[in-house]
Structure formats: C-alpha cells, structure tokens
Amino acid sequence: MADEAQTAQGIQVKLIQAQPIPLAIDLHCQPGEVLAMVGPSGSGKTTVLRAIAGLHHPENGSVKCQGEIWQDSASGFYLAAHQRAVGLVFQSYALFPHFTALGNVMEALAHLPKILRKERARELLKRVHLDGLEDRYPKALSGGQQQRVAVARALAREPKVLLLDEPFSAVDQVTRRRLYRELNELRRSLSMPILLVTHDLEEATMLADRLCILHKGVTLQSGPPLEVAAHPVSATVARLMDQQNLFTAQIISHDPLVQKTLLRWRGLVLEARYQPDYSPGSRVCWMIQSSSVLLHRRNRQSNGDRENPLSGTIIEYMILGDRVSVRVEVDKQLQIAITITVPVHVARRNELGYGEQVTISLLAEGIHLMPFVKLRGIRQQDELIG
C-alpha cells in the first residue's frame, strides 16, 4: 500500500465509469463527519454507496478508507464486499427475516469469539433503544424499530465507514423526526466517516456537516449546507438546492470602492455584492435566498428598505407549518415573481394575503452570481429526471 494511503484519514472516493450510468465522482469524508450526498433520483447517489461497499464494481476508480485501499483500478486491486469493513444501512433495511433482532446483529459479529457475541449484540441493541425487543423477528417490528436494528447491525462489524442509503424514507414523519434526533445523538459517539444518501434537502441540512451535490453522476459541489445553499457554484446546483429565486441578468459595472456590482435585470438596475469575476456586459445567472429578502413594514421604514426596492402583488400564499411561503409578482408582463418565506406571525402582522400589494427589498449582500445558462433548459432537465 502507498504511504499516502496509510497516513490518510477518513475516506477518499474517486469513481469514473461510462456504463450503466455515467459517473465522475470525487469526494472525501473525515472521521466523525457526516457527508450527505444529495441529488435527484437517477443522479447516482446509491451507486456511489454501493461502489464504496464493494457491491458495485465501477470501471475506474479508487476507494481508500482509513489507511486501507479497497479499490485501485490502476493496479487492478479490488476487495470484495465481505472483505471491506463497511456498515451499510439499506433503504429497505434488508434485515434477515429468519433471524430475530438479536440474531440479525449477531450475524455481523463473526469477528468476535462466539461467547462474546450475544452480550455485544445486546449492547448494540440497547444503544439504539431496542432493549426488550431482542427476540422479535423483523416482521414483528415497526418500520422505525427495523431501521434501528439495521443501524445496530451496521455498527456491529466495527466499520471503518458507515453508509446510510435513504434510511428515513420508509418511515412516517413523526418516527422520522425521532430517528433524526437519535442519529444526531448516536453520531457524536461515532468516530468513523458517515455517508448519508438522501434526496431530502431538509434532512441533509439537518443531519450533515457537509453536502455533496450529485447530478447525473457528477459531483457538482461540496461544502457546508448553508454555504452551498447561499453560494451555489452554478444554476444547476441552485436549482437542486431548491432555490426558487433564480434569474438571469447582465453585468453593468463593478464598483470596487463601494464593493458593489450593478446588474440589469429586466429593465431594472440591481445592486449586488461585489463579484468582479464576471466582466461588464456579460450575462449571468443570479439568485437570492428568501432570508436576504426584506419585507417592508407597511407603515414604518427601516434601514434595508433602500436596497433594491421592488413592489408587487402576492400571487401565492401558502402556509407551511409555522412559516408562510409568499410569491410576489414584481412584473406582471414578464411573469417574474420572487418567493419569500416569513413566520406566520409576521405574515399576520403585515396583513399579507392573496392579491395584497407589498414592497420588498433584495439585500445586495444576498445577491449571488453564477455563470450564465439558459434557465428554461435546466428546469426541463430537472422535470425529466423528476
């Protein structure tokens, strides 16, 4: 093994293949870190997990984990799944139906002497709050309980990496929230890299230290969830991060003195954060997060009001739990609308509602520029993948 690999911490994965789905993956995850792989269905998330576990053999690639080499196409080296210390929680949990909860965990403890296995399996089940249910068969366990058995079984082998393949998709929302909390609590005691595959952005943001955005088998961007959401590298990433306020514009000029970039957007001039990488006259994509859009109080001015003020009509008003999603049409002719979410009490205080006139401000600091692409094109692609 190479010296580099022996000193390497965490897991490094590089995968390239043309068939059956094209992959160009480059990702790493540190010990104790949770990396969420996010992307629409068909983006290759599960294939990446399977390649790490040794269940899928990509044409080209290298997988190095905690100083061990698991795959190295350059030297033709490939370890089979049972030789890799991985803990994998399948989307369907894949529990052995003919073993009890305890038996399922014990099957992954073959590395321990026989007399120690039962005790260790009990400990693991206790750790996932399943003590008392050891003798139940999977069939007699609820979805949430089955998921916990699967987690205990995955940890039993003392894995060098923990892989979670959409582990929350098969349970109801109440159970899911409880399992999120349990996973958050459990991960603090785990020292291996943890890779979570999900298509749920909220879940990824809640559980992961970093996101890795996958699209059509390619890793587009990695970074902390809030950073990726605020500063996507491309319009595609912005769209995958569910960014509603994504538009195109033209650069007018940059002003290094006041640290501002001026944009022409559909006849309006917008002030944006200073981003001199895009030359004046060029077209760009831009976005703004809802948190950078200020709703003007009806009868009181505030400081931010002067930044990019826009007036419009509310054309959509949706209550989503304790927040309200409001779509403000700022140009009826061009059908341009900005989406913001505000707490329910703010919406009530400002008497927001369908058809109401409001004024909003786009905070210059929150306007993020990205290379130009035709937005209609990405939307159609996404719908196809849907």
Next chain:
Amino acid sequence: MDWEALLLSVKLSALTVLFLIPVGIVTGRWLAYRQFYGKSMVQALLAIPLVLPPTVLGYYLLVSLGGASSLGQLLERLFGHTLVFTFEGLVIASIIFNLPFAIQPIQRAFEAIPREIREAAACCGMTPAKVLWRIELPLAWTGIVSAITMTFAHTLGEFGVVLMVGGNIPGETKTIAIAIYDRVQAFDNESAAVMSAFLLAFSMITIAFSYLIADRNKNTYG
C-alpha cells in the same frame, strides 16, 4: 400389495432425490441470479419433461442409453453392462425426467430472496459460502422441501419413462406404478385398487406436508 415393487419405487425415489437436489440447488440458484445469453433456451430445455409425453422422453433415453449410441457405449464401459432395462438406467432416466420438478421450485425460492438481503449479508462480513449457508438456504428452504416432495412423489408414480427404459423386471425395474398396470392386465383388480389407494394417500400427504411447511415459514418470517 406388491411390497417388492413398492420398496423398489421408494428406493428409486430416494436415490433420485439424493442426486437431484444438489443439482437443483446449484442450477436453480444459477438460473435465479445470473443473466446470460441463451438463458431462456436453457430454461426451456430443462422444462421439456413437463410437456413432453413420458413415452417420448423414454424413447429418447432408451435410444441414447442403449448400446448403439456412443453415450450408451461410454456408460456401458463405465458400469460394465448396458444401462437399459436396469435399475441404474432407471435412476438416470428418473433424474433427467425430474429436472424441472427439482429445479423450478428451488429457482423460484432463490429468486424470491431480495438482492439487498444477500448484499447485506456480504456487508456483515460473510463470505459467499457463508451467505449461501446462513442466509440463502434457510430462506430458500420451502422451495427445497417442495422440490424434494415433488420429485419423490413424482418418481413414485412415474409410469411411461420407467416402462420404456426399464421394462418390467421384478426386483430390478418393476416399480409400483408398473405393478398396478401389471395387476390390471392380469384382472387382479383388488391388488391394483390397494396399491392405487396407497399411492393416492401418499401423494396427498406429501403435497399437504410441503404446503404446511411453506405456510409455517410464511407465518414466521413473511
């Protein structure tokens, strides 16, 4: 009741099961998990005994096991005598004739095991041999029991192939099904009735047993 014929039938059935079940497990698992060019041809070939008249199959076996064919000559050198009209010949014919009865239930049983369960076993550190022993065989068990009972019961009652390949030699190739025919030919309806009733009851019991096992399995794990 022709006890000698019954004993011979039981011996033939037991030997057929003994040789055929390992073949059924290997072939059934192979067909369940592997995709390859010409798979449907292989499956069609293995299923032929289900649709072919037993006498036709018996005829081909008689020709190919006989001394005139090169296979027959090879077997003759191996066993020291020709295999037609002998018990060994019956066993070979019975194995070939029962191929679909052994392979198909086992293949379906392996197919019913989700791929993820096998993969989870590998991720638990089990070698492929251990996955087969600890996970696949226990989960495919009902299919294997079904294959055993079907093969056993089917061999016990087989007539056409046995008559073509084995003839009617007491103690060597005269099975219970042949004995029933023999008795009817000799107007000994009483013996024929006793033996027929025995075969009917036995078949009922074995099939019921295989359903019982399948149901119990489903209730525990399904």
